[in-house]
Amino acid sequence: xxxxxxxxxxxxxxxxxxxxxxxxxxxxxxxxxxxxxxxxxxxxxxxxxxxxxxxxxxxxxxxxxxxxxxxxxxxxxxxxxxxxxxxxxxxxxxxxxxxxxxxxxxxxxxxxxxxxxxxxxxxxxxxxxxxxxxxxxxxxxxxxxxxxxxxxxxxxxxxxxxxxxxxxxxxxxxxxxxxxxxxxxxxxxxxxxxxxxxxxxxxxxxxxxxxxxxxxxxxxxxxxxxxxxxxxxxxxxxxxxxxxxxxxxxxxxxxxxxxxxxxxxxxxxxxxxxxxxxxxxxxxxxxxxxxxxxxxxxxxxxxxxxxxxxxxxxxxxxxxxxxxxxxxxxxxxxxxxxxxxxxxxxxxxxxxxxxxxxxxxxxxxxxxxxxxxxxxxxxxxxxxxxxxxxxxxxxxxxxxxxxxxxxxxxxxxxxxxxxxxxxxxxxxxxxxxxxxxxxxxxxxxxxxxxxxxxxxxxxxxxxxxxxxxxxxxxxxxxxxxxxxxxxxxxxxxxxxxxxxxxx
Numbered sequence: 001x002x003x004x005x006x007x008x009x010x011x012x013x014x015x016x017x018x019x020x021x022x023x024x025x026x027x028x029x030x031x032x033x034x035x036x037x038x039x040x041x042x043x044x045x046x047x048x049x050x051x052x053x054x055x056x057x058x059x060x061x062x063x064x065x066x067x068x069x070x071x072x073x074x075x076x077x078x079x080x081x082x083x084x085x086x087x088x089x090x091x092x093x094x095x096x097x098x099x100x101x102x103x104x105x106x107x108x109x110x111x112x113x114x115x116x117x118x119x120x121x122x123x124x125x126x127x128x129x130x131x132x133x134x135x136x137x138x139x140x141x142x143x144x145x146x147x148x149x150x151x152x153x154x155x156x157x158x159x160x161x162x163x164x165x166x167x168x169x170x171x172x173x174x175x176x177x178x179x180x181x182x183x184x185x186x187x188x189x190x191x192x193x194x195x196x197x198x199x200x201x202x203x204x205x206x207x208x209x210x211x212x213x214x215x216x217x218x219x220x221x222x223x224x225x226x227x228x229x230x231x232x233x234x235x236x237x238x239x240x241x242x243x244x245x246x247x248x249x250x251x252x253x254x255x256x257x258x259x260x261x262x263x264x265x266x267x268x269x270x271x272x273x274x275x276x277x278x279x280x281x282x283x284x285x286x287x288x289x290x291x292x293x294x295x296x297x298x299x300x301x302x303x304x305x306x307x308x309x310x311x312x313x314x315x316x317x318x319x320x321x322x323x324x325x326x327x328x329x330x331x332x333x334x335x336x337x338x339x340x341x342x343x344x345x346x347x348x349x350x351x352x353x354x355x356x357x358x359x360x361x362x363x364x365x366x367x368x369x370x371x372x373x374x375x376x377x378x379x380x381x382x383x384x385x386x387x388x389x390x391x392x393x394x395x396x397x398x399x400x401x402x403x404x405x406x407x408x409x410x411x412x413x414x415x416x417x418x419x420x421x422x423x424x425x426x427x428x429x430x431x432x433x434x435x436x437x438x439x440x441x442x443x444x445x446x447x448x449x450x451x452x453x454x455x456x457x458x459x460x461x462x463x464x465x466x467x468x469x470x471x472x473x474x475x476x477x478x479x480x481x482x483x484x485x486x487x488x489x490x491x492x493x494x495x496x497x498x499x500x501x502x503x
Contacts, residue, residue: 079127084134088115109137113144120151128152132161139185149193156201162189163208165232186211186234194221207233215239219246229254241265255279309333314341318371336361345371359389369397380436381412384443388415394422400430400437402460402478410436414443423448429457432478433485445493454494456502458482
């Protein structure tokens with residue numbers, strides 16, 4: 001019907017006003033222009049703006065003060081203060097230059113201290129969620145560090161992170177022993193500041209490269225700490241025990257490179273995670289924590305006493321001495337009814353019976369990661385027997401010794417009636433094309449009908465070790481050979497339903 005209607009006559013304007021658009025059109029255009037020009041970000045409340053600015057460095061956030069009067073003081077209320085060289089736009093010195101040119105390091109340290117003091121002086125607002133200092137300072141800067149910690153306490157800081165480490169390449173470096181910090185002792189973190197409820201808002205405390213001396217009579221300021229980490233901290237047994245007992249809410253305790261510790265006692269009703277790594281003078285650990293769920297130990301073989309393990313579901317043991325066996329360590333524990341995650345290092349070729357004597361402890365395991373320190377050859381079957389004692393396993397990781405070996409024909413006695421129906425993921429790390437590891441992989445591929453992911457990683461496990469150029473060249477050669485062996489011999493045997501990758 002519309003097609004049969006006559007066309008409407010064209011619109012004409014008979015007056016000057018008729019040449020203008022309608023009034024409604026003008027209003028709508030003005031409203032759209034206003035919407036486009038409106039600074040919607042500045043209309044947000046301060047709380048949201050502070051969260052946005054907290055994603056920037058402090059120097060970047062400070063530059064927003066030049067945008068308008070609305071932004072002039074907002075950055076001063078940021079409640080995440082991450083203060084390091086990058087935050088202030090300073091060029092970070094290379095590690096070697098800290099030691100080769102002490103005067104240069106002193107100039108940079110003075111500049112950093114002045115920037116922090118200026119920032120804290122200009123800051124407004126009260127509560128701070130996170131306060132972090134990450135710069136190599138020492139007792140020479142004690143007065144400033146004391147002032148900054150007092151500032152954090154007064155601001156009811158929830159997370160205090162104090163990293164004064166010089167970021168050396170590795171523990172025991174002789175360059176650092178003669179370096180710039182040798183002239184002055186590490187900064188002493190004074191516990192007396194946390195007496196009678198001061199810093200009662202503190203939830204996490206992390207300290208790197210300091211010393212902790214006398215314990216005050218009342219340390220109630222630590223009552224609400226849930227996470228405590230001490231790394232490269234000079235502290236004695238009695239002090240750490242008193243600190244732990246003062247942290248009524250403590251759930252996670254991490255100790256790294258604390259070389260003055262000899263007999264560590266971790267007695268706490270709420271402690272769930274205990275991590276002790278590379279404390280070289282340590283002789284024993286006594287764990288009195290009914291609710292502990294995870295225990296990680298890395299270092300020399302020591303005496304470990306743990307009476308209550310009914311909730312322990314994660315156990316990670318790594319001995320630096322290649323002749324010490326982690327399975328012997330496990331025998332010191334009582335029953336492990338909840339153990340699901342196991343990481344242990346196997347230093348030498350173990351006989352099958354040494355594995356089987358702990359078989360009942362592995363019945364609930366779902367994740368097993370083994371680290372081999374030496375070639376195992378025929379004794380690689382011990383791994384299969386260990387897995388056979390863990391019928392619920394879902395993830396298996398094994399790391400080889402990362403050394404090229406001559407191929408020899410081996411007669412490996414594999415267990416019979418071996419099926420892991422729930423094993424979905426297998427990762428072989430440190431792979432060097434070893435004959436025994438390939439034979440183990442062949443055996444596992446035949447025994448895992450539900451396999452979903454299979455990976456080969458040729459990288460060494462310990463990237464923190466400093467290697468010479470010759471070592472790196474040899475490692476590149478080893479990795480190239482390992483990848484060739486994996487593609488030639490393992491790829492054809494991987495089921496088409498499994499995802500396979502090689503690194």
